[in-house]
Amino acid sequence: MPSYPDDEPRIRYGIRKRLEAEKGVKLMDIKIVDKTDHIAVGVEWMIDDLIHGTSLFDLPPVFELGHIHNEVDEIAENMKEARRKFALHNGVMANIGAISERHEARGTGRRGRWVNYGSA
Numbered sequence: 001m002p003s004y005p006d007d008e009p010r011i012r013y014g015i016r017k018r019l020e021a022e023k024g025v026k027l028m029d030i031k032i033v034d035k036t037d038h039i040a041v042g043v044e045w046m047i048d049d050l051i052h053g054t055s056l057f058d059l060p061p062v063f064e065l066g067h068i069h070n071e072v073d074e075i076a077e078n079m080k081e082a083r084r085k086f087a088l089h090n091g092v093m094a095n096i097g098a099i100s101e102r103h104e105a106r107g108t109g110r111r112g113r114w115v116n117y118g119s120a
Contacts, residue, residue: 007039008032011059014068015043022076024048024083037061043075051082 012030019025028044039059046052055078057071 007063010065011039011041011068014065015041015072018069018072018076019043019045019079022047022079025079039063041071045079047079047083047086051086053079053082 011032015030016027019027024047026046026049028046029042030044031040031042033040033042035058038061041057041059043055044053045055055075057075059067059071
């Protein structure tokens with residue numbers, strides 16, 4: 001059975017690889033906490049220094065890379081939506097640092113699609 005310390009670099013890499021590929025995205029922090037029945041993951045991010053966001057999701061104690069990909073893909077899609085809403089709300093993208101907006105990007109739900117991988 002894999003243990004949390006061994007999984008942490010894999011979780012961080014999966015998150016960074018996907019989200020840092022998004023235009024203008026900076027990852028501010030990634031928190032990973034080993035709970036008794038799951039691994040809790042929190043991500044703090046910025047888009048173009050204008051939109052500040054957070055995302056939370058859970059991973060089962062034993063997970064496949066697909067679990068991470070599902071959650072991170074959902075977060076990336078929500079980041080794109082946050083950018084669209086911000087641009088529509090303000091008419092155009094503002095100057096960096098001029099104004100900001102807070103956004104919480106949803107994953108697939110705290111327990112998401114665990115059943116897709118037989119972990120539920």
